[in-house]
Amino acid sequence: MARKNGKNHKKEESRKDSNSEPWLDIHPEVKQVIFAVGAFVLAALFAISSIGKGGALGGYLYRAFGYLLGSGYFFAPVTLVLLGFSFLFSGRNRVFAVTVLGGFLFFLASLLSLDLFFGAGTGGAVGRAMSSPMLALFDFWGAFVITLGIWIVALLLLFNIPFWKRFSSENEEGTTGEARGAAEESRIATVIDNLSATIQGAVLKVKTATEIPLAGSGADGSAPAAKEEEANGNLIALRKIARRNPFYKKPPLELLQEDTGKPSSGDIRANANIIKRTLENFGVEVEMGEISVGPTVTQYTLKPAEGVKLSRITALRSDLSLALAAHPIRIEAPIPGKSLAGIEVPNKSIALVGLRALLGNAGFAASPHPLLFAVGRDVAGSPVYADLSKMPHLLISGATGSGKSVTIHSIIISLLYRNSSDMLRFILIDPKRVELPVYNDIPHLLTPVITDPKKTIQALRWATKEMDRRYDLLSKKSSRDIVGYNSSLGKAEDEEALPYIVILIDELADLMAIYPREMEGAIVRLAQMARAVGIHLIVSTQRPSVEVITGLIKANITSRIALQVASQIDSRTILDTAGAETLLGNGDLLFMSGDTTKPKRIQGGFIxxxxxxxxxxxxxxxxxxxxxxxxxxxTKAEDGGNGHDDDLGDDDPLIAEAEKIIRAAGKASASYLQRRLRVGYARAARLLDILESRGIIGPADGAKPREVFAKSADSLHELDSDEDEI
Structure with missing residues (x-):
């Protein structure tokens, strides 16, 4: 059904979500048990009917099936029992139709075998109907070979086990189900002999991976995390957070929803003619090129005639929008890597890009990069992925309702599908308290989801200390990065692999409003140095202002995702270029990585x-x-000029001394307090904020000095009381 606007599309998406939920959200393994129980019950009914204990209906079924199946009647309960065990012990979530097909072929092969070896009619009417033409065409040995082939295919479909691989080597016993089907050509690492709590488990080393499009560049190394070295001294070490599970079983794709709907762009040839005719009316000669229909927009490419400035085409955006009766349209001139310009026109109805299809892509599954995540599909409908380890940090911003939270969820789920808790840890920070608490109690978390701003500062301080500790470990091993360090580890029990750490902040604006200097200082320091040791930041905000996305933050986080924003100013704040204001919402985004000069339009994956x-x-x-x-x-920060504040409360022990210094000098500035008190800039600025809240000094007024107010005796007495309490 075509959706005429964003609201109708959103309603239809919700209807499809509710209608497509399988079995009222029953867990896949529960469904497997239900199928198995049903198969066992039917097998029991067939068995008791054959001995006259099934009642009137059982007797009728026995006579009817006895005529149809002959002696093959007794293969019916056997087949049903095999089906039941297949559902229970197959080792992964079963596909119902495939399993039933395997059982059906097994039963047919049984009937054929009876007729071939024990004479016509032994397999009943069904067996005779199959064996007679087969014997006439292929004779006995030909029919035997065909029957044997059906047996083999039936068993493979029933149990989905490549027996020749399963039993060829004992070293493959520790291989995860995820690794066995990840690549066409792969070799399995041997399982470490001592299965103790420090075993990392078998690791798949991919020899060849299907080439997939990366929005960012790929990781240099594919060596997996092996073991992590314990910290000593006063440094805070990353502990073993959860019980180690060397046989990580990734969530099944069946938990996710398939793509729904198909994009409808209308009459694309007519639209191409309208574009060409409209440009010609304004004196712009162009030659139309390829047309790419994506999930959200259709891109019409064109090549301007010689001597035509691209600025003349971009200036006609409103006129093209009027002629096409489509708003808003976006003009990409030129398209990177091509001597063409592109006009992106919204589709009349859009397709929902489900995360399941993106994660099920063969190239994504075979890729050795642990921090690869699905971004979405581009304007041509091709899947797009990005590698967080090469970004190495990501900024996400967009207006309310543009799909920012869904984008965050899709990134988290992508990483959870690729990594066990031994290879990846999360620190999730959500001041809004509504989006990320759903992830509490998963094994990948270092802490419960953080909602308190003060704990956020403490977590970021811990991350900087962990970063310094990891650099010390790397220097001892003479390694350049975390991949080289983990590859250099041996089997010693005191050596343990360093997992990747992803710190995700859902709403930066709330934290910047409370602790602006502390947040900026911590983010900048981590963004500058944490890449090599496997610590990565994902920062998002719905308020793309310069007070939130400061110049220092932008300079150090070069990979950015911009969703729909209200104005061109907001777009330039995020991307340093216009374009995000013309997006359509509902996950329509512009992605820019550090190695690209222009943003790429993508329809984000929906979950x-x-x-x-x-x-x-x-x-x-x-x-x-x-x-x-x-x-x-x-974690506590040390005094110094590192930009971190020791005490976030209003009871700083230096507040009384700071007030005396300011009253004596008759001026108030952070740099002056830094020199006199020998503290860092952040703490000095915090002292000024406390003094301002107590009415001792005036507010900041640009470059002008703060006004110092005279204090009454009561105020001074209150200050002395505060000092006594300290």
């Missing part, structure tokens, strides 16, 4: 709240409850 809950519930049920590291919230 619903119910899908997120299903994946999270799967992880909670499959793995142990994490043991959080409370030492993260005990």
């Amino acid at each position: 619903s709240e119910h899908e997120v809950k299903r994946v999270v519930d799967f992880l909670r049920e499959e793995f142990a409850v994490p043991e959080y590291d409370e030492a993260i919230f005990e």
Whole structure:
């Protein structure tokens, strides 16, 4: 059904979400057990009917099936029992239709075998109907070979087990189900002999990977995390947070929703003629090129005639929008890597880009990059992926309702599908308290989802200390980065691999309003140095202003995702270029990485709240409850000019001395307090904020000095009381 506007599209998406939920959100393994129980019950009914204990209906079924199947009647309960065990012990979530097909072929092969070896009619009317023409065409041995082939195919479909690989080597016993089907050509690493708590498990080393489009550049190394070295001294080490599970079972793709709907762009030839005719009316000669229909927009490419300035085409955006009766349209001139310009026209109805199809892509599954995640589909409908390890940090911004939260969920779920808790840890920060708490209690978390701003500062301080600790470990091993370090580790018990750490901040604006200097200082320091040691930031905000996305933050986070924003100014704040104001919302985004000069338009992958809950519930049920590291919230920063504040409260022990210095000098500035008190800039600025809140000094007024107010005796007495309490 065509959707005429964004509201109708949003309603239809919600209807499709509710209608497509399988079995009222029953867990896939519960469905397997239900299928198995049903198969066992039917097998029992067939068995008791054959001995006259099935009642009147059982007797009728026995006589009817006895005529149709002959002696093959007794293969019916056998086949049903095999089906039941296939559902129970197949080792992965079964596809119902494929399993039933395997059972059906097994039963047919049984009937054929009876007729071939024991004479016509032994397999009943069905067996005779199949064996007679087969014997006439192929004779006995030809029919035997065909029957044998059906047997083999039936068993493979029933149990989905490549027996020649399963039993060829004992070293493959530790290989995960995810690794066995990841690449066409792969070799399995041997399982470490001592299966103790420090075993990382078998690791798939991909020899060849299907080439997939990357929005960002790929990782240099594919060496997996092996073991992590314990910290010593006073440094805070990354502890073993959850029980190690060397056989990580990734969530099944069946938990996610398939793509729904097809894009409808209308009469694309007519639109191409309208574009050409409109430009010619304004004296712009062009030659129309390829037309690419994407999930959200259709891109019409054109080549300007010689001597035509591209600025003349971009200036006619409003006229083209009027002629096409489509708003808004976006003009990409030129298209990177081509001598063409592109006009992107919204589709009359858009397609929902489900995350399941993106994660199920063969190239994505075979890629060795652990931090590869799905971004969405481009204007041509091709899947687009990005590697967080090469970004190495990401900024996401967009107006309310543009799809920012869905984009964050799709990134998190992509990483959860690729990494066990031994290879990846998350620190999730959500001051809004509504989006990320759903991930509490999954084994990948270092801490519970953080909602307190003060704990956010402590977590970022811990991350900087962890970064310094990791650099010390790398220097001892003479390694350049975390990949080289993990590859250099041996089998010693005191050596443990360093997992990647992803710090995700859902709403930066709320934190910047409370602790602007502390947040900026911590983000900038991590963004500058944390890449090599496997610590990565994902920062998002719905308020793209220069007070939130400061110049220092932008300079150090070069990979950015911009969703729909209200104005061109907001777009330039995020991307340093216009374009995000012409997006359509609902996950329509512009992606720019550090190695690209122009943003790329992508329809982001969609994942619903119910899908997120299903994946999270799967992880909670499959793995142990994490043991959080409370030492993260005990981290204290040291005094100095590092931009970190020691005390975030209003009871700073230096407040009285700062007030005396300011009253004596008759002026108030952060740099002056830094020199006199020998503290960092952030703490000096915090002291000024406290003094301002107490009415001792005036507010900041640009470059002008703050006004110092005279204090009454009561105020001074209150200050002395505060000092006594300290």
